[in-house]
Amino acid sequence: GAVVSQHPSWVICKSGTSVKIECRSLDFQATTMFWYRQFPKQSLMLMATSNEGSKATYEQGVEKDKFLINHASLTLSTLTVTSAHPEDSSFYICSAGDRVDTGELFFGEGSRLTVL
Amino acid sequence: SQKIEQNSEALNIQEGKTATLTCNYTNYSPAYLQWYRQDPGRGPVFLLLIRENEKEKRKERLKVTFDTTLKQSLFHITASQPADSATYLCALTSGGYQKVTFGTGTKLQVIP
Numbered sequence: 001g002a003v004v005s006q007h008p009s010w011v012i013c014k015s016g017t018s019v020k021i022e023c024r025s026l027d028f029q030a031t032t033m034f035w036y037r038q039f040p041k042q043s044l045m046l047m048a049t050s051n052e053g054s055k056a057t058y059e060q061g062v063e064k065d066k067f068l069i070n071h072a073s074l075t076l077s078t079l080t081v082t083s084a085h086p087e088d089s090s091f092y093i094c095s096a097g098d099r100v101d102t103g104e105l106f107f108g109e110g111s112r113l114t115v116l
Numbered sequence: 117s118q119k120i121e122q123n124s125e126a127l128n129i130q131e132g133k134t135a136t137l138t139c140n141y142t143n144y145s146p147a148y149l150q151w152y153r154q155d156p157g158r159g160p161v162f163l164l165l166i167r168e169n170e171k172e173k174r175k176e177r178l179k180v181t182f183d184t185t186l187k188q189s190l191f192h193i194t195a196s197q198p199a200d201s202a203t204y205l206c207a208l209t210s211g212g213y214q215k216v217t218f219g220t221g222t223k224l225q226v227i228p
Contacts, residue, residue: 006159034216043205044160044218093159104150105207105216107159 002028002098006108013084014116021079021111023094029074030096034105035067038091047092050077084115118144120219122206128225129196137191137222139206144217146208149182149189154203154221163204164191196226 003026013019023033031052036044048069049057056069066088068080077096081088091112095105123138139149147168152160166173166182166189173180179192193200206219 004159043220046215046217049215091157095159104148104162104165105160106162107152110157110159112157 002026002096002106004094004096004106004108006094006111008111009109010112010114012114012116015085016083018080018082019084019113021081021092021094021113023077023079023096023108025075025096025098028096028098030077030098031074033071033077033094033096035069035077035079036093036095038093038110044093047079050094052077081113084113086115089113089115118142118208118217120144120206120208120217122204122219122222124222125220126223126225128227131196131198131226131228133196135193135196135200135224135226137204137206137224139189139191139219141187141208141219144187144208145184145210147210148208149180150207150209150216151178151180151189151191152205152207152218154205156203160205193224196224198226198228200224201226 005024007022033050035047038044047062050069050071052071058064071077093110095107097105119142121140150165151163154160164180166180177194181190203221203223205221209216
């Protein structure tokens with residue numbers, strides 16, 4: 001199956017700083033990527049849909065100024081958590097797919113963010 | 117609003133038995149239903165997809181059924197092994213990279 005790589009796998013930062021997470025599709029081009037957030041023992045919550053060359057589409061309740069998404073190329077999308085606070089600590093996962101018809105997704109390894 | 121429920125938060129079974137996980141949904145007419153496996157601290161891994169016009173799909177020891185009348189999918193793992201222990205997520209989509217909505221997951225523990 002298609003491979004999606006995410007970096008970093010974990011990051012610890014101080015409150016008020018910004019953190020950037022990268023998501024790359026390694027063996028296919030992805031015009032659309034998805035960013036999810038997952039709290040312990042909970043399911044994945046879609047945060048936003050990242051579209052190559054255009055603005056991301058954010059889900060209701062997700063602050064677009066807080067979670068900046070850039071999809072500058074067909075293989076790279078980035079999520080920047082700006083002015084991070086402890087409540088932003090979570091597991092962030094990106095995904096993409098190469099099957100337009102069925103929408104099956106391939107996920108990155110996830111990034112564990114801890115804000116002190 | 118759309119709702120996906122996976123009836124068991126956790127399921128323990130003996131090695132060698134068949135594990136059956138349930139996914140029910142409401143206020144949704146999905147074109148595709150997917151099942152993923154997620155290990156702790158890792159991203160989900162795609163397992164199987166079944167279309168709305170398919171009743172059953174198999175892959176090795178895995179079997180998925182899809183009943184659009186009952187709005188339910190069953191996910192079976194036959195001859196279960198300790199290595200099958202993980203959280204299993206069902207997901208619904210209308211296809212074509214429309215929003216994929218995930219269930220809450222069932223944590224399966226296969227006991228040797």
